[in-house]
Amino acid sequence: MIDIINKIDSFFIFNSNFGPREGDELKRILYFYPGQVNSDIQKTQVGLCEAVVKFMTTFSSAPCEALQTQSKRYIFYQPERNFWMVLVICIPYATKLPGDIKDAVEPAIMYDFMISSYKMFRMFMGLFREILPEDTYAICEKFFTPYISSRNIRNDLSNVIQGINYLPLEKNTFFKVICFIDLLEVNYPDFKCISFLYNDQLIWNGLCKDDMLTLYQYLIHNLLPKQVEKEIQGGAVTAAERHGRFISPPEGIHSEDDLKKIIKVYLIREDDNEAKAYYLVIYRTLSATVSFTVDENTNLDLSTFRSLDTFIGPKLSTIASSIGEQCTMHALVNAQITPTDHKFLYFNKLNLALKTSMPSNSLNPSTAVSPEVLNIIAEVHNDHKSLGKYGEIIIKTPDEYWITGKSSNDREFYVVMQKNANLKEIADEVKRICEMQMKGIFFYPM
């Protein structure tokens, strides 16, 4: 487990144009975590970052990405012009001390953490530049403080690459899901972009892939865990009594007042050029979760939601049970395959599909993969050049780990093994795993 909170030295957002004059430096700081840090230190930190950003513009047209000091790494991200997010993490420079390696975090993972925090912000709060400057401080505070404390990154393969866990279904069941979605769209034309999840696995996606990833992360990290907890506490009877319910807002939609609580999200839909605001509605029955977006100009009406509830409820619970049955069957079949101690990870850049050998739920954290190995995978994943369109890399570490990475047409496949073998044997083994786990997906070179 990487303890994010302890790794983060500080995290801040600034815009130098917000307090251009001397003495106004504090105004440039839109957000600073931890908040209790003395304002002089805040100013120094931001001042240093401003200077560094400016310094590098004389040599490079690309924006500044990182500043490394002896004990810390400052990771920079400029999501919108002049808005800079800086994440400062404690990573000592170029050490070989084993103690430090133990809890080292690959900077690339932290960079992804920061980018996804911005994407989440943009989805729920909109673009920085479209928020009134005087409101920005409060909005950032309201969003980022809970975000940072709620998020943790586990030292586990599924966190090295941010992707979506898809649920493969047998075709009849899949067809039922599609029919259900089509029927919904026809009957309720205002409710668009329908996405369908079962537990934490995605079955159907109605958004563009970037937005889907953010929404997916919001659902599985924030919204759903709370609901699941509630379901467990509420007991089986109440859950069975009701076929389903709206879970956003979390208390459901029962009155006109609840309609006002429906949250808005900023999305880029298929035909749009820029993000627009939509209402986000989420409905859940058993383990199935469905989300829709509604244009913000639509007049929300309680009766529509009531009729939607009666429409979806029974249908969704039937589908959910049949998916459930299939998952149980599938689990039984899988249990008969002798488990290998090899770990693998598959990622497809085009649909962000992620599949790993490891249980990716938070109840079952895996500690088997060492941070060095994760670092190597993160490095290979982030190095887009060296493998090119087709390529393969095999790396052996001093403690006898063999890491194989394959890349083929935007698909990536990684296998981690720990054994005493030679290059050829490892390559053969990887080929076997690839054929077994990724049946039908072609990797070249073989």
Add this chain to the structure above:
Amino acid sequence: MASTSKDNMQNICSHDNPEKDLEPGASHDSILNPTDSFEEFATEMNSSLEGRATDVTKKSSTISEIQSEIGECSKALKETKSSENLLNKDEAISSSVSNSNLQEQNGDDTESELDDYLKSPELVNKEKHVFILSSAGKPIYTRYGNEDKLAGLCGVIQALVSVVEEQNRDILRSIITKDCKAVFLVKGPLILVGMSKSNESETQLVLQLTYAFNQIVSVLTLTQLNRIFEQRRNYDLRRLLSGAERLIDNLLIFMEKDPAFLLGAVRCLPLPEKVRENITSAIISTCHKIRDLVFAILIAGNQLITLVRMKKYTLHPSDIHLLFNLVRSSESFKTAESWTPICLPKFDATGFLHGHVSYISEDCQACLLLLTVQRDAFYPLSQAKHTIADKLRRSYCLTAINDALNRNKDLTTTNPLKHIGIPEIRHFMYKCKSTAQLFTSDPISLDRLQDYRQRHKEGGDVVKKKVEKLSDMDYVRNYREFCSKIHCARSPAKLIFRSNSEDTILAWITNGFELYVTFDPLMEKDLAIRAVDRLLRWIKNEEKRIFIMNAPTF
């Protein structure tokens, strides 16, 4: 064949117990100090802010140790140049550059001027900039352009460094953008900055800056450098470094092209074992009576022919690289015997050795360096040189050296790939760790290095071109990433095999050696294993020719 590949399988997989015979070039005695430059880097970079100040000065002087050993302790080495005299009186104003106010440094005037100059054709779009300044922010060296016009930039760099030190109690190491790495190194009273758009890693860049620092030390000695800035924080060091700029220029090119720097190893001129023995014994028999002689080094074309040393003392590869650079950069050595003070920073950064430097003869481009602690030994050494030259000529050693230098087609080492006979191997580079020596399939010849700049008209500009046929330098460029991955402090590797549509590269590190091989694209693993096996056997076969396997002393 079957047994060969089996051996090799074991070999590629077992690192704890590598077969003795497949560690070509290994030797118990080494003329070179095989300290791994990466290890060294790691220790150096672990230093805390507080530890750094003491670090630079604590080393004891090897030179005085030698002098006391040969009974001259009373006559302790005095520096030839007294630094006091060199400090000009008009430098008295000790206006220390304001370092606390970064905003001020970022002020509009300097900034816009700075921008204008930095955008001028002299400076824009260079692949790698190197700036050296004093800790007071005074420019000392720039690789491109005129350092006088870079006072503003140096002020900003100095301010950045000191803000991180003073306000954060930390050390500034690097700043990265997508296409550019800026690396900072504070060494003694100097700040060195590298700005690179090439594929070198931060570690590799820091090593290059350390070399540049050592080049300055080699001209001044560390003692003098420190003393100057203790007395005048604001001193303009360029007064003392005239001439050294060219050395740094050349060193920077040298480092970018020659894998010897990448691996921290020295390249030897391949010679028949017998010839090298003859050369060595000619030097020993001539010089063994010269008491103060510490090292006698014969080099040719950035390659070592032999090195004879005083007992107990070895040279570090980086000191030899500085000697290569000195010889390569100084045309004057070709015309006359020279007597010159040389400080070898790894050997003893505090004092000068005195060197008799001369080419062995007009028809042989080998250069003999005789390094002594004696300040007035020119004549005895000059005499020794002539005796050695005569002996070498009589024993046909000069012909052998010339053959090797001209890459005579009959020599197996001239075109090793043809001799090994594995067509899939395009290039390789091998380092024997215990002796810190390297061998590559295509030795970069002196001439090609020297006029590299002229041939590539771009003069260090960033160029994007589609390469038709890779030159040896391009292979080395490719190896950089592998080298840094395999030595990466955070997650080191033992073996990397990467195959893509361009090529297949294998990097392999064992207790005894480092090997980097480029194969054809999409190379099969078992073929690669077999090829590496044959390659190692070939090197083993030729080891006495391509490496110096003993460590002769006077």
